[in-house]
Amino acid sequence: MGVTITGIGSYIPSGVASNSSFENHNFYNEDGSPFGYKNDVIIEKFKAITGIAERRYIKDDLTTSDIAFFAAEKAIADAAIDKETLDYIIVAHNYGDVKHGTHQSDTVPSVASRVKHHLKIKNPKCVGYDVLFGCPGWVEGMIQANAFIKSGIAKKCLVIGAESLSRVIDQHDRDSMIYSDGAGATVVEATDSESGILSHTSATYTYDEAHFIYFGESNNQELNDARKYIKMYGRKIYEFALNNVPNAMKECLDKSGAGIKDLKKIFIHQANEKMDEAIMKRFYKLYDETPPDHIMPMTINKLGNSSVATVPTLLDLVTKGKMEHQSIAKGDIVIFASVGAGMNINAIVYRV
Incomplete structure (x- = not known):
């Protein structure tokens, strides 16, 4: 099944x-x-x-x-x-x-x-x-x-x-x-x-990392405003992601039985272009490989970071043939991966 x-x-x-x-x-x-x-x-x-x-x-x-x-x-x-x-x-x-x-x-x-x-x-x-x-x-x-x-x-x-x-x-x-x-x-x-989900992995890091993304007051301290806003420690998140996401992706891929050369696409959370590229390179380095061209479609340039919506939106656009140089076919092995507030990390290896 x-x-x-x-x-x-x-x-x-x-x-x-x-x-x-x-x-x-x-x-x-x-x-x-x-x-x-x-x-x-x-x-x-x-x-x-x-x-x-x-x-x-x-x-x-x-x-x-x-x-x-x-x-x-x-x-x-x-x-x-x-x-x-x-x-x-x-x-x-x-x-x-x-x-x-x-x-x-x-x-x-x-x-x-x-x-x-x-x-x-x-x-x-x-x-x-x-x-x-x-x-x-x-x-x-x-x-x-x-x-x-x-x-x-x-x-x-x-x-x-x-x-x-x-x-x-x-x-x-x-x-x-x-x-x-x-x-x-x-x-x-x-x-x-x-077709379907071949393997998955999830993790929550909270000992030091729980509040890397949080709800806080405006940076304009002259405002008399009870509102709270989304806040983050960008450098800490960047380092956390690079140190943990590639390993989670490798764990998931190894668990699936598929190899790195079987992987056709990486659908990663559209958080930050430089960070996502660094994650991909470090992931491939774990296998002593170099990322192939067009392996990681990106929408962040035009769509920004819409949090939980980035991966399924990206998948929809590629599936429907709406992104240049990007497509997936029946039987392709792909990976979904994300990192965010919590701090949470997860990945899925999926056969189209």
């Missing part, structure tokens, strides 16, 4: 925020002191490190549950299934529904319950719940769906990664330029084919 992706869909917001849109922002350091460079220099250095030229933001009247629903509809249509036959709806996110202009996250009911409501599914045996696992949330949702199906308690699961980080960014923090919005969804089923 294979636990196979039979349908996929994504929602990429129409709102484009280019790097130039940050030219008039007032950036401060964490201690509230003014940033030591002019904005054009900050933006130039940011682009060189992250690879991000623009990112996508949702419209004011939308929330995370809305875009999760949009992606889910596409995945269900792509799988050509009756939505009433879904056993689980698993939605990975981190901040719930934050409506435009509000200061509070809304997580009651869960995003999964809201998606099920939007889909107008009547079957009460279709269970919806949320996963809070940082950026690796969609990958972890896939691992959970795999467990449900392998155990026999489910036949079909809908796994969604959706986030609207534009609602939780501090405009006075340089790191705000990293984040974006988006959603990706997959229908996962038990099939008789040899």
Whole structure:
């Protein structure tokens, strides 16, 4: 039995925020002191490190549950299934529904319950719940769906990664330029084919690393604002990822029985272009190999970092032939990998 992706869909917001849109922002350091460079220099250095030229933001009247629903509809249509036959709806996110202009996250009911409501599914045996696992949330949702199906308690699961980080960014923090919005969804089923999840691995590091990404106050200390914003220690995350993600990917690949030369694509969380490239090179170095050309498709340049949505959105674009020099075919071995708040790491080796 294979636990196979039979349908996929994504929602990429129409709102484009280019790097130039940050030219008039007032950036401060964490201690509230003014940033030591002019904005054009900050933006130039940011682009060189992250690879991000623009990112996508949702419209004011939308929330995370809305875009999760949009992606889910596409995945269900792509799988050509009756939505009433879904056993689980698993939605990975981190901040719930934050409506435009509000200061509070809304997580009651869960995003999964809201998606099920939007889909107008009547079957009460279709269970919806949320996963809070940082950026690796969609990958972890896939691992959970795999467990449900392998155990026999489910036949079909809908796994969604959706986030609207534009609602939780501090405009006075340089790191705000990293984040974006988006959603990706997959229908996962038990099939008789040899395709599907071959192996997986997950880990949570918290002894020193738990608060590398956190919710904190604005860098502009003159603001009388009770709001909290997404914050991170970028250098610590970079070092953590390089020291741990390649080893997790190797563990997963070795467990699958496939070899490094069998690997056709690496779908890695779109966190930072330089970091992802360094992870890939270190991963291949563990096998004394050099990465092949086009092995790692990237969307961060145009779509930014939409957290849990990056991997399924990337997979959807490649699957649908919407990325130059990128394609996958039946029987290809690919790997999904992610790292994020928690600090969590996970990977899946998958046969298309």
